[in-house]
Amino acid sequence: MPEQGDIVLVPVPFTDLSSGFTITNNDLEKGNLNRSGQVRVDKIYTLSQSIVVKTFGRVDATILKRINQLLQELTKQAD
Numbered sequence: 001m002p003e004q005g006d007i008v009l010v011p012v013p014f015t016d017l018s019s020g021f022t023i024t025n026n027d028l029e030k031g032n033l034n035r036s037g038q039v040r041v042d043k044i045y046t047l048s049q050s051i052v053v054k055t056f057g058r059v060d061a062t063i064l065k066r067i068n069q070l071l072q073e074l075t076k077q078a079d
Contacts, residue, residue, distance in 0.1 A: 001049060002049070002052055002055055003058075004064070005029075005058045005059050005064045006055050006057070006058050007023075007028070007031065007033070007037065007055065007056040007057050007058065007059060008047075008052045008053075008054065008055050008056070009052070009053040009054040009055075009056065010047060010051050010052055010053060011051060011053065019040060019042045020038040020039050020040040020041070020042075021038070021039055021066070022036050022037070022038060022039075023036065023037050023038075023039055023059065023063060024036045024037075027059055027060055027062070027063045028057045028058060028059060028060060029057075029058050029059065029060040029061070030057050030058050031055075031056050031057010031058060032056065032057060033056055033057065037056075039059075039063070039067060041067055041070040041071050041074060042074060044071075
């Protein structure tokens with residue numbers, strides 16, 4: 001079962017990657033990315049565990065903190 005901070009592959013198409021930030025292998029505490037990836041915090045989903053194709057690794061504490069800060073900023077904007 002994926003845990004907070006895990007990077008997972010799910011079959012959800014995204015064409016606009018302009019509102020995220022890029023992560024690389026240097027941003028992982030474990031695992032490996034074949035190429036850089038995009039983190040998006042503006043699209044929040046509840047994912048069924050059954051659609052997770054693969055777990056690539058886990059982001060480090062710095063990236064997880066950045067994600068949490070961006071989520072907090074987005075929720076403040078919604079108020």
